[in-house]
Structure formats: structure tokens, C-alpha cells
Amino acid sequence: MSIYLKEYPLTQPDKNEAVLGQTKPALVMLHGWSMHSGLWQTLAEQLAQHFRVICLDLPGHGLSGLCAPYQLETVTDILLQAIPTEQFMVLGWSLGASIALDMAWRYPKRVSRVITLAGNPCFVEQNDWPGVHPNVLMRFSENLMHDSHQTLVRFLALQVNGLPEGKHLLRQLKTAIESCPPPTVEALQGGLKILQTCDLRDELAALSQPVLAIFGDHDKLIPPVLAKVIKQRRPDCQISLLAGAGHAPFLTHSEHIQQAIIQFVDDA
Template sequence: MIKIHREVYGQGQPLVMLHGWSMHSGIWRRFAQGLAEHFQVICLDLPGHGRSEGVTPYTLERISAALLAAIPRDRFHVLGWSLGGTVALDLAHRFPEKVASLTLLAANPRFVQGEQWPGVKAEVLRSFADNLAVSCQATLMRFLALQVKGLANGKELLKQLKQAVQECEAPAVSTLQGGLDILAHSDLTLSFQQLGCPVQAILGGRDSLIPAQCGERLQYLRPDANIRLLRDAGHVPFLSHQREIVELLAGAL
């Protein structure tokens, strides 16, 4: 069995939280402690990230199976941020009997821009992949800066991101490349549309990676989905708008 690191806070309904690319569960800590007043919060390090062992090949199927084996509850809500949102959606699709609801936080079913689909340009992901081979550390720092681009409190948020990331060693380049491959090639729009559980998405109006226009496409795919837009938030709304998101989740779940 793959060793998956987890941090658990609070009691009550279980809420599994999955972090983004190159991160680990430490990024959630303050946010998780706020949510712990309402839920049992279970933070998992994605395979190959933080203190979790890796999987080979680095596919959604292998990742979801490893994570499910590490969740100590039979049924749970799941929240995923960025790459973690893609994994959370895959988990809900593969194991519908386990997932009570899905929350996408600054995440969507298709990361890359396409015809009538707002997203990141494919060349942006390709440049990250190319630069990883040259300088992993510089590439990660560039990615952190992109997450807070254009925000009034961007410098403070960037400091928080750097402090959290530096708590653990960076993932292996093969793991980082695997995560980028998932983001570049996964299209889970049909899975999102067909999910039987309640779905919500919380997006940032100033997110440079997940365009706010994604909310309209998500609502079109799932008229019953609860789509919320935090107009002044970027790609890390759980750092900049913690209180608002805690209240949204407490009310919705």
C-alpha cells in the first residue's frame, strides 16, 4: 500500500481536502483549523508531494486509488484546489458511493483553454514543463508568483505560500511533470456533468490560472451546481478569503 500522509482536524462530517500542484497539506493548516469548527477535516498529501510516497505511472487512476485507501471514513465530502480539484473530481467519478459532495476551489474539469472553454493556454503549461528540466526551484517560484499576480495583498500571500512550500522538500521532477501532464491532457467535463452528488465551485475573480468565466461554463454543464465567485480573490482564495469560504462551506455542506 502506498503511504499517504494525512493531517486531521476537528470532528463531525468528514471533509477531505486535496491541495494543488507542487504543494502539500501544510498549505491548508490555518484554513483547516477554521473549518474544524464545522467538520472533521482530513488533509491528504497527494502522491509524491509533501510526506506521501509516489505512484508510477502518475495517473489519475493510480492517484485516486492511493488516496481512497488513506481516507479513514466510508463516506465523505471532498474539496480540491487547482490540481487537487482535478483529482477530487476524478475521485468522485470513480467512487460515487464514497463521495457525498464535491467542491472545486479555484479548479475546473478542464485546465487548458479550448474551443468555447476558458482556461490556461497550452503553451503556459509547456513552458513550465520545459523549465522544470532547467531549474526546478526557479520554476516553482514562478508558479507561486503567478498565483497571486495582480492582487493588492500579493506580496503577503506570496510570503505565506513560500513559507508553506519550504516546510517540505519539493516533489521529484518526475512527479511535477506527471502533475503537469494531468493538467494538460485531462478533460473531465463529462464526468462533472454526470456526477450524482451535489457539486459546488468557488472561483476567484482575479484568478490568473482559472478564469472567472469558467463559472458560466460550469453552470451550463450543471444547472444545479452552486457556483460562487469571490471577485477580489486570486488562485489562493483560502488564504485571502478564509472566513468567507468557511462560511460558504459550513452553509452548503
């Protein structure tokens, strides 16, 4: 199967600049459920001033083909094969954060640093762990079978719910999403299954690589209290809590995210 890959900067005016770009540290960016790599464009272009940025469409999303079985390990392995550099930092948003953690845990020689953005190593709420109530993901899964388009619209609205500029951000998300074919229902169901069953809390605590976790304090899917809980589980984890940010902070806080990542890398 094919994985769609885009590198930033998109234009390389001359050969010398292209060569210089290849010498920058590589940063792989993995998007979230139901999305595609085009949503990264603004943040990717900003980060490309400092890194060789590589964006991938998850299997069954954007312009990437579907994989089977749609399981975390399979998705990770297929994406890893498409990454055109031996060692890289990985940034994962939402579902992409789960994939990034799995990639770092199982392939520590290839992943040098891990950045999670509005992600959770255990997405579903547990007795001792803040997360999304299981019924939320179950309803999404059931609704996909009846009306996948409307289900995706509801999910987009949930990401910007409660933000002052919510209506504008929702239009922005819809426009970006519609620039690519919609994800397959198989990919959507598979991604939800990963979110429902994935538990990488122990792996996060044991990772040998440095970790930066970025959260939004207005996120309706990832409780902000998770920042404190993760810090207790892994004291050396760097935390960035973005004031006024929801579940898609790259739309509203790209400069803050860029600064947090640069500082994270410079602290090496």
C-alpha cells in the same frame, strides 16, 4: 507507498471531545500542484469546527511517497485507500479539484459531495472552453528539467499576480512551501501531465452528487468566466465567486470559503 495524512483539530483535549469529533461529517481536502497539505492549516482549523477534516499530501508531494505511473486514476486510487472513513465530502483545489472530480465520478458511494476551489474540469483552454493556454503548462514542463526551484517560484508568483497584497502572499506561500521537502520532479511532471490531458467536463455534468464550485474573480489560472460556463453545463451546480481573490483564495478569503461550504452542506 505511504500517503501522509493529517486530521484537524490537531489537539483533542479529552476523550469525549475526540469522540464527538469522529461523529462530524468528514471533509477530505486535496491541495494543488507543487504544494502540500500544510497550506490548508488556517482554513482546515476553521472548518474543523464543523467537520472532521482530513488533509492528504498528494503522491510525491509533502511527506507522501511517489506513485507510478503518475496518472489521474492511479493517484485517485492511492489517495482513496488512505482515507480513513467510508463516506466523505471532498474539497479539491486546482490539481486537487481534478482528482476530487475523478474520485466522485468513479467512487460515488464513497463521495457524498464535491467542492472545487479554483479548479477546472478541463484545465487547458479549448475552442469552446476557458482555461490556461497550452503553452503555459508546456513552458512549466520544459523549465522543470532545467531549474525546478525557479520554475516553482514563478508558479507561486503567478498565483498572486495582480493582487494588492501580492508580495506579502508570495512570501507567505514560499514560507509554507519550504516547511516540507520539495516535490519530486517526477511528481511535478506527472501532475502537469494530468492538467494538460485531463477533461472531466462530461463527468462533472453527470455527477450524482451535489457540487459547489468556488472561484476567485482575480484568478490568473482559472478564468472567472468559467463560473458562468459551468453553470450552463450543470445548472444545479452551486457557484461562489469571491471578489478580490486569486488562485489561492484560502490565504485571503478563508472565512468566505468556510461560509460557502457550510451553506452548501446545510442546503441538503
